Amino acid sequence: MSDHRRMHLGLTIWPTGFHPAAWRLPGSFSDGNFNPVMLRHAAQTAERGVFDFFFIGDRLVGLTDSQFANPNEVLRPEALTFASHIAAVTERIGLITTVNTTYSDPYNVARATATIDHLSGGRVGLNIVTGKNVEAARNFGRDQHWDNDRRYDWAAEYIEVLQLLWDSWEDDARVADASTGRFVDPDRVHQIGYRGEFFTVDGPLNIERPVQGRLPIINAGASERSRELGAKFSDLRFTNSSTLGLAGARTYYADLKSRLAAYGRAPDEQLIIPGVAVYVEETDQEAQEQYSTLQELLVTGPGGRARLSEALGADLSGHADEARLTDIIDVAALPASAGDLVASAASLYGTDDLTVAQVTAALVRGAMFKEVVGSPARVADILEEWFSTGAADGFMIFPPRVPYHIERFVDLVVPELQRRGLHRREYTGTTLRDHLGLPRPASTFARATAEATP
Structure with missing residues (x-):
């Protein structure tokens, strides 16, 4: 396996376990969503496994009807707050946090995420979701949850505003010249003057440009609108293509990659990461x-x-x-x-x-994600086949039991992947963009300034 292409691994945290019955077993946690010791241990274990990122989902409603099929939908910590906590107790692993664009404001989110990116040393990515629950609409003073087209039109503008706000301070805008007392160069701090169908935002942000320039954008969803939004904006696409079988996942992968050219992007500018639930022990039987x-x-x-x-x-x-x-x-x-x-x-x-x-x-x-059951070699064989034959650039690992299956994956599968040259042995960069192999983008306003300079 070439050193130039390694498998990207993310850990998604469903604190009561991805399997809905996992919390019922001894050693599991029914209070996982709000247990700081367990959550810290989960993130630090993933970091010990040199994972690219720790993924934090979110949901704006708590539906007790979901308790048997998915208890994680009943209780959920707020994702930005959760990401701040994990940033403070880890050092290198990336943190992908979730925001529902339908029920939030881009200025506040740009400000919060830029802050976390600075405090974490550049380790934050933003997962964009548009929501699916009418109950959420009623929590935000709306009678109806918007249809798919309106949610995605709104989300596209939302991302444009986010990126302009992150760019509104050029990298060298804070000059901090002690001899003159000049703190900032106002010519390098920009109003964004955004005027869209849904948003009117002047800017600038009152946070310096994030460490990563712009936070990596992540989205999921199989609809046509979701695929096109991802092709235009997303650095990483999280998919459930693992349910399609290997041939179906290859077709899905090729479709997502083929859409990038229309937006002036190369295939390697977006990573395709399907979800996989892994049950691993020393032997297949166990x-x-x-x-x-x-x-x-x-x-x-x-x-x-x-x-x-x-x-x-x-x-x-x-x-x-x-x-x-x-x-x-x-x-x-x-x-x-x-x-x-x-x-x-x-x-x-x-x-x-x-x-x-x-x-x-x-x-x-x-029906949710592919389930892989077996020894370390068996699990690695399956992941390698998908990775090496055009079905995935890596995987989002769903531990059925938490923290048990996080530890088992890190202790059993990670060494096997490393032995095969599929997974790094140590972090070589410090930011999430580094881990994902994504360049740091130039500021829109810095480019404009440079182009206007004689």
């Missing part, structure tokens, strides 16, 4: 046992069984959870997609003798 233990605690409800019936083309509603699938249907006669589903479940559990409940749980969990 990992499969861990997977099975969590899956047995999963509450799927009647909706899960209905989804399995649809996927297999057979009514399973009248069968008990413990019924053997092979006693009900002829697995060998299933269509290709249904057969692949059963085969994938057998691989995850490590057995062909599957119950209806087991296949249901595998279907429900696998």
Whole structure:
């Protein structure tokens, strides 16, 4: 593997565990969202694993109906505050924090994120989301959650304002000349004079230009508008393409990369990072046992069984959870997609003798992100194949149990990736842009000043 291309790794923190039943096991945390010791340990463990970044998601509503499918949607720490805390207890790992553009103001966000970038030494990136919950609209005095087009039109202007505000102080605007008392050069501090459909912002920001110049922008989403927003602005695209299978993920990767040229960007100017849930132990059998233990605690409800019936083309509603699938249907006669589903479940559990409940749980969990279960070598084989064949530039790792699976990944998989030359052994840069291999952009206003100078 060439030294010029290494796998980018991020850790996303779902503090009760990515698996919704993880908090029920001994050693896990039901208070993970607000447990400073656990959160600090998680970030520092990822830093010990030389991860590029620690990813902090956010949500503006707490829906108790989500407690069985995703308890992390019920309680969530505010992401900018959380990022500030993690910046203070780490030294090198990047920090990607989330902002919902539909329900926030770009001036305040530009100011807060520039501040955190300075305080962290240039380690912050900004994940842009537009939201999906009507309940959020009602928390912000609106009757309706905007449709997709309006949210993305708004988000595009929002990002433009952010970037201009970050640029509004040129890098050398603070001259601090003690002999004359001249503190700033006003010719290098700029009003942005933004006049758009949604935003009117004069500027300048009252924070110096961030250490990284502009914070790296991240976005996700599979809609056409999301893909185009990402092609124009995003330095990193977080995807769920791992659910599409290897061939589908390659097609998705190629589509995202192909869109960059329309915005004057090269393919290597944007990283494609799918999410992967990893259950790893010393042996395949031990990992499969861990997977099975969590899956047995999963509450799927009647909706899960209905989804399995649809996927297999057979009514399973009248069968008990413990019924053997092979006693009900002829697995060998299933269509290709249904057969692949059963085969994938057998691989995850490590057995062909599957119950209806087991296949249901595998279907429900696998719909979010690809699940990888096995020894360090098996996990590394899968990640390497995706990385080396045009499906991913790296991965967002989802630990099913926190902090247990963070520690297992760092202690077991990271050394294997390093041995293969796929992952760095130490940080070679200090900023998130350094970790991601992204250059520091010049200020829009500095370029204009230079072009206007005779």
